[in-house]
Amino acid sequence: MKLFELLDSPVQLIMYDLDGTLVDSAPDLATALDKMLIELNLPEAGNEKARLWVGNGIPSLVKRALADDMMGDQPGVVEEGIFAKALERFKHHYAIEVGQHSALYPGVFTFLSQIHKAGIRQAVVTNKSEIFTNPLLKRMGIDHFFELSVGGDSLNEQKPHPLPLQHTMKHFDCNTQNSLMIGDSSNDVKAARAADVKVVGLPYGYNHGEPIESAHPDLVIDSLTDLL
Structure with missing residues (x-):
């Protein structure tokens, strides 16, 4: 997997944004x-x-x-x-x-499935309210891939603050060397930078009309499957 070329240590945890990254909501x-x-x-x-x-x-x-x-x-x-x-x-x-008109972006299900089969832990770290996050994941048929979901109101801070990422890494007993963030917005990049985590950007999401490249993630890909 190209994924393994991103970090110095083997990837043990991938954290994903939700809206604009996994789901067109x-x-x-x-x-x-x-x-x-x-x-x-x-x-x-x-x-x-x-x-x-x-x-x-x-x-x-x-x-x-x-x-x-x-x-x-x-x-x-x-x-x-x-x-x-x-x-x-x-x-x-x-x-x-919620979930009635949404759709997974191309390649998302394939990627999540392959990562799951590889034994890499997966979590959703979103600014979406917690009460809507799990219903959306379930209606999209991808909830079983994630061991943890952190919503925008789950903690005292939300992205771009690093706390949601730090909380997630601690939950899985992972660290900045073996964890990766994937998102579509500057909030995802800023949170990852503040948490000292590598971050991959996707260009098709909701970055307030700005290209994700302007946030300077470590890598920009057209589809999650580009990492396979």
């Missing part, structure tokens, strides 16, 4: 956002805007939709009372929509 998120916005008598956002706003967790996504602006999650932009109501309505709709 933007259609579900966009549908839930638009239903929320309609209830609040606001213009629908649509799929393309949802793709730009994904990546920093559901609270940021909702605030960006309310403001119709990428900077909507900054302090003071969205009134807290409106946000609280909107967040509740989004969660209601997303609980129904």
